[in-house]
Amino acid sequence: MSESVLIGQYIGTNSVFHRLDPRTKIVSIFIIMLSFLMLGTVTSYVIATLFVLGILMISKIPFPIFMRGLKPILFILFFTFIYNILLTKGTVIWSWSFIEVTMEGIQNGVRFVWRIILLVLLASILTLTTKPLELASGLEKLLAPLSKLHVPVEQFSLMIVIAIRFIPTILQELERIILAQKARGHDISNLPFVKRMLAYVPILVPLLFTTVQRAEQLTYAIDARAYGKGKGRTAYKLLQFQQVDYVVGMVAVLFVITVLVIKIGGM
Template sequence: MANTVLMGQYWETNSLFHRLDPRTKIVSIIFIMLSFLMLDTFISYAVATIIVLGILLLSKIPIYVFGRGLQPILFILMFTFLYHVVFTKGNVIWSWSFIEVTVEGLHNGIRFVWRIVLLILLASMLTLTTKPLTLAHGLEKLLAPLSKLNVPVEQFSLMIVIAIRFIPTILQEVDRILLAQKARGYDITALTLSKRIFAYIPILIPLLFTIIQRAEHLTYAIDARAYGNGKGRTSFKQLKFQHIDYQVGGIVIINTLVLLLLNIGGV
């Protein structure tokens, strides 16, 4: 299960995105994701899809990794699609009892699912191509001006990165608990879907206990290294913008403007 989650994983390759400054990646992804939230026309969705596919190919990460990473959210995607199909009013093309399928519902369902997939694939690129410590350092540098307002930037950056990194760790614990139950003759995967949902509830207690235990060990490790509040700490690897960072930043701005113009023009 842990291998099917995109967020929190790091994939080592020698690609363009791996060499970019983490600040460039963070700002670029934020800009592109904001432009994706305003997608409204078919042409804009097609352009956004081409942009995401181009990013995935340039990252040199196997495509099957992204396909496997979308499996855990298939239920959410199906629920989102069916919700819009059933509850959107408009021109009815099929009905049964109180259920009505409309043209507008199909349109909205496809549009929202399409947008969610694009956003998830784009967001996953940040952790797949950036090491956790490098990501924390980049986030800390971006938020550095807030430190003048007494905002604990260092602690906030570390907290965000640890939270992201804990996602696959938590799923590994779920796999371990499921294997332990299977060794005792209780296989959840053999149950029906309805029973399987309720069977996961007893897992929450040992899972919560394990997460708290791991968090406590992590706290001891940070204290043992005298991390403190993180203020004034230096980094072995200094971040510096290269020419490729400025080029990628310019390309991101152009793509964002193109998507905005497509949406404003209604193309």
């Protein structure tokens, strides 16, 4: 289960994205994801898909890893598709009782599912190619102007990174608890769907307990290293933009402009 979740995991390869400044990756991915909200035509979706596939290839991370990472959101994708099919008004192509399936509903369902897949794949690139400490340092630098407004930027950046990093850790704990129940003869995987969902409720108590324990241990570790509030903390590795960072930033801007032109032109 934990291997199926891409958020919070890091896979080291010798790729361009791994060598980028974390600030470049954060800003570029953010503006590209915002541009996905403007996707409307088949042409724009095809261009966005080819662009994302190109990024996945350049990252040198095995493609099956990304496909495995889509498994946890299959239910969300299915629900989104069915929701749009049944609740979108338009040209009816099939009906039964009060249920109507429209052509516009199918088109909207495909577009929304397609967009979610692109967003998940693009977002996973950030954590798969960036170490947690580098990600925290990049966020801290980007949010530095907010410190003049007395915003605890250092603490906020650390909190975000720890939350992201804890996702696979919590899932590992969940797997361990489920395996412990299997060893005691209680296998919830063979239960019907409704009963299986209810069987997860008793698991939440030990999962919450172990999560709180890990959070407390992490707190002691941070205090033992005299992190404090993080204000004025120095870094072993200083962030510095390279030529490749400017190139990647320009590519991201050009992609956003392309999507905007397609949106305005209705192509």
